[in-house]
Amino acid sequence: MMVVQNFVVDLNKALVFQVGHLGEAYEEWVHQPIVSKEGPRFFENEILEFLTRTVWWAIPVIWLPVVCWFIYKSIRMGLSCPHLALLVVLGIFVWTLLEYSLHRFLFHIKTKTYWGNTLHYLLHGCHHKHPMDGLRLVFPPAATAILLMPFWNLVKLMATTSTAPALFGGGLLGYVMYDCTHYYLHHGQPRTEVPRNLKHKSLKRKIVDGFTSS
Ligand SMILES: [Zn+2]
Numbered sequence: 001m002m003v004v005q006n007f008v009v010d011l012n013k014a015l016v017f018q019v020g021h022l023g024e025a026y027e028e029w030v031h032q033p034i035v036s037k038e039g040p041r042f043f044e045n046e047i048l049e050f051l052t053r054t055v056w057w058a059i060p061v062i063w064l065p066v067v068c069w070f071i072y073k074s075i076r077m078g079l080s081c082p083h084l085a086l087l088v089v090l091g092i093f094v095w096t097l098l099e100y101s102l103h104r105f106l107f108h109i110k111t112k113t114y115w116g117n118t119l120h121y122l123l124h125g126c127h128h129k130h131p132m133d134g135l136r137l138v139f140p141p142a143a144t145a146i147l148l149m150p151f152w153n154l155v156k157l158m159a160t161t162s163t164a165p166a167l168f169g170g171g172l173l174g175y176v177m178y179d180c181t182h183y184y185l186h187h188g189q190p191r192t193e194v195p196r197n198l199k200h201k202s203l204k205r206k207i208v209d210g211f212t213s214s
C-alpha cells in the first residue's frame with residue numbers, strides 16, 4: 001500500500017488501518033501518548049473491535065484454570081512435589097526472560113512500512129499511544145490462545161512427557177502474574193487521597209515497560 005506524505009490520523013475514526021499511512025512519522029506519533037481513560041476505536045468491524053477490548057480480570061479467570069490443568073497433568077504422571085515446584089518456578093523464570101526479550105527486541109522494533117506500522121501498533125504501539133486505556137492493556141485471550149500452541153509444541157520438544165506440562169504451566173502462570181501486575185501499576189488505586197499526577201504515572205509506566213525510549 002502507498003505511504004501518504006504528512007498523513008494525519010483521524011482520532012474519531014477506527015485507528016488500526018490508518019496508522020500504517022504515517023510511514024516514517026509513525027515512530028514519533030506512537031510515542032506521543034494520549035493520557036485518557038477512554039479508549040479509541042480500533043476497528044470498524046464489530047467482532048474485531050470486540051476482540052481488542054479485554055477486562056483485566058479475564059486474564060486470571062481464563063488462564064489460571066489452564067495453568068492448574070497443565071500442572072495437574074504432570075502430577076498425574078507421577079511428578080514429585082519438589083520437582084513440580086522447581087519446574088513451575090523455572091517456567092516463571094523462562095517467561096520473564098521471554099518477556100524481557102520480546103519487549104527489548106520486538107515490541108520496540110522501528111517500523112515505517114504500512115503493515116510494519118499496523119502490526120506494531122496492534123502488538124504494542126497502542127499501549128504507548130493510549131497507556132491509560134484499561135481495556136487495551138492486558139493481552140487479548142484469543143491472541144494468547146493462538147500464540148500458546150507453538151510454545152506448547154516447543155516445550156514438548158525440549159522437555160520430557162511428564163515435565164513439559166508443569167514447565168508450560170509455570171510459564172503461563174508467569175504471564176498471568178506479569179499481565180495483572182502491569183495492569184495494577186497503570187490502574188491500581190493507591191489508598192491515600194493524594195492525586196496521582198501524570199509524571200507519577202509515566203514513571204510507573206517506565207518501570208514496567210523498562211525500555212521505553214520516550
Ligand atoms: Zn505499561
Ligand SMILES: [Zn+2]
Pocket residue numbers: 103107108124128209211212
Ligand atoms: Zn513498551
